[in-house]
Amino acid sequence: MARIIAVANQKGGVGKTTTAVNLAAALAAAKRKVLLVDLDPQGNATMASGISKRDHRPNGCDVLLEEATVAEAIVATDAHYDLLPGNGDLTAAELKLMDALAREHRLKEQLAKVTGDYDTILIDCPPSLNLLTLNALTAANGVLIPVQCEYFALEGLSSLLETIKAVRQRLNPTLEVEGLLRTMYDVRNNLGNEVSAQLTQHFGDKVLRSIIPRNVRLAEAPSHGQPIHLYDRSSRGAIAYVGLAGEMIRRERNQAAAGAAADAAT
Numbered sequence: 001m002a003r004i005i006a007v008a009n010q011k012g013g014v015g016k017t018t019t020a021v022n023l024a025a026a027l028a029a030a031k032r033k034v035l036l037v038d039l040d041p042q043g044n045a046t047m048a049s050g051i052s053k054r055d056h057r058p059n060g061c062d063v064l065l066e067e068a069t070v071a072e073a074i075v076a077t078d079a080h081y082d083l084l085p086g087n088g089d090l091t092a093a094e095l096k097l098m099d100a101l102a103r104e105h106r107l108k109e110q111l112a113k114v115t116g117d118y119d120t121i122l123i124d125c126p127p128s129l130n131l132l133t134l135n136a137l138t139a140a141n142g143v144l145i146p147v148q149c150e151y152f153a154l155e156g157l158s159s160l161l162e163t164i165k166a167v168r169q170r171l172n173p174t175l176e177v178e179g180l181l182r183t184m185y186d187v188r189n190n191l192g193n194e195v196s197a198q199l200t201q202h203f204g205d206k207v208l209r210s211i212i213p214r215n216v217r218l219a220e221a222p223s224h225g226q227p228i229h230l231y232d233r234s235s236r237g238a239i240a241y242v243g244l245a246g247e248m249i250r251r252e253r254n255q256a257a258a259g260a261a262a263d264a265a266t
């Protein structure tokens with residue numbers, strides 16, 4: 001059964017898409033079966049995966065409106081993960097869903113049909129706490145929160161954490177914070193170090209050990225339609241995402257072992 005992870009933060013430009021795409025590629029390179037769901041109408045994760053967002057094929061919109069299944073809409077990418085493409089049609093899907101019954105559960109219901117086919121399903125969320133993001137948080141087991149270590153980073157986090165709390169109460173009681181990921185980190189920047197220290201103080205071991213550095217190769221890769229793993233695998237950015245994939249795999253194993261030990265004790 002796949003673990004479903006929503007990459008979310010309502011702040012734009014914090015590294016959600018970069019993380020979703022490059023983590024998908026790094027996990028796939030570690031022989032994990034990965035599905036990346038592009039739930040942002042901007043379709044950035046789709047393009048960064050080397051897939052045109054203008055192709056006339058079923059996409060995430062059709063899946064949310066139950067006009068296609070995930071299996072019909074997915075495409076294989078060069079970096080060996082599957083992609084459920086997204087584009088501007090998702091905005092129309094969101095509007096149409098507003099009136100639907102159990103409108104927050106659509107993605108969960110659709111993904112349930114393929115969870116047996118994957119180890120990890122990553123969802124790249126749009127930069128707002130809208131119905132699309134609620135669908136992602138309802139479907140997910142965990143939320144991965146990219147945080148850019150700058151002055152207003154913590155401010156936005158509280159409303160995201162409130163939303164996660166509300167989703168837990170109303171829609172998805174077992175939703176966990178998978179971790180906070182420091183992105184675009186620059187060691188020469190004192191403010192970054194300060195914010196990083198504050199994050200650790202507030203959130204303890206929810207702050208992931210892996211840190212994604214600011215790296216120009218990461219910013220260049222999307223315009224070539226390639227995850228960093230294909231574009232420049234020896235770059236600092238590529239190495240950082242390989243490290244993140246390793247950390248996620250280790251955490252999952254530790255959790256599974258802890259779960260098994262708890263079962264054995266009862």
Ligand code: ADP
Nearest residue numbers: 012013014015016017018184213214215218219
């Ligand atoms: P979001 O999906 O949260 O809006 P993106 O992943 O699209 O954020 O990142 C915003 C911009 O910053 C993009 O142009 C991206 O290429 C760039 N970027 C993201 N992460 C890094 C990084 N670690 N180093 C340099 N540039 C980055």
Ligand code: MG
Nearest residue numbers: 016017040044
């Ligand atoms: Mg994005």
